[in-house]
Amino acid sequence: MNRRTKIAALAAAALITAGAAGSAVASGDGRGGDREAAALTGSAKIYRVASDDITFSFDAHLAAKDNMNPEAATGTFRFSHYKNGKGGYAVVKVDCLVTGGKVATVTGKVIETDLDVFRDHRVGVSVHDLGKHDRLGYSWVTQDPERGDVPPCHTPAPFEKTKAGTGDFKVLPWQPEYPTE
Structure with a gap:
């Protein structure tokens, strides 16, 4: 893989990971439980x-x-x-x-x-x-x-x-x- 492709792939993986983490925090209380109402x-x-x-x-x-x-x-x-x-x-x-x-x-x-x-x-x-x-x-x-x-x-x-x-x-x-x- 050329360098540009590797950077793009890493950036996409980082964005996907950050998005998933943000969704998990938004749906919970940050400690694994339900968020407050x-x-x-x-x-x-x-x-x-x-x-x-x-x-x-x-x-x-x-x-x-x-x-x-x-x-x-x-x-x-x-x-x-x-x-x-x-x-x-x-x-x-x-x-x-x-x-x-x-x-x-x-x-x-x-x-x-x-x-x-x-x-x-x-x-x-x-x-x-x-x-x-x-x-x-x-x-x-x-x-x-x-x-x-x-x-x-x-x-x-x-x-x-x-x-x-x-x-x-x-x-x-x-x-x-x-x-x-």
Whole structure:
């Protein structure tokens, strides 16, 4: 075989091997098991013209065994909003996660906060994973927590822009299994 043919053959073999490895990782969890059913991870700051410092971070997961039960999701998410030294934060225990394509909706109950309006309430956030231009929305823009909780996995569309260079949301699409008959 001439040198060019050998190089082409080696390159083709490397591409085939890499493609097979990538498919194996995509279909599993990287440890030989099923991949989780859905996930939302990452963090970003919200873009505001004013000097607001608004941050959201997510670590929400739906296990493969719970694929048809989004309310079995686990994890937490956190948000904070500060301006001129005033504001607060909340940590939320996830109680529902639904994803579709690059969009996720997650809700949970506030378990830690220094903002009385959120204490012991369910809140929700939506995320659109757009690479460097992620977006998100949050339930308290349309529903005041003092009037009651949002239902599990309900929240407004992702209407806010993330601050340039801060969005690293990753959405793992949910693949529900429906009966074939």
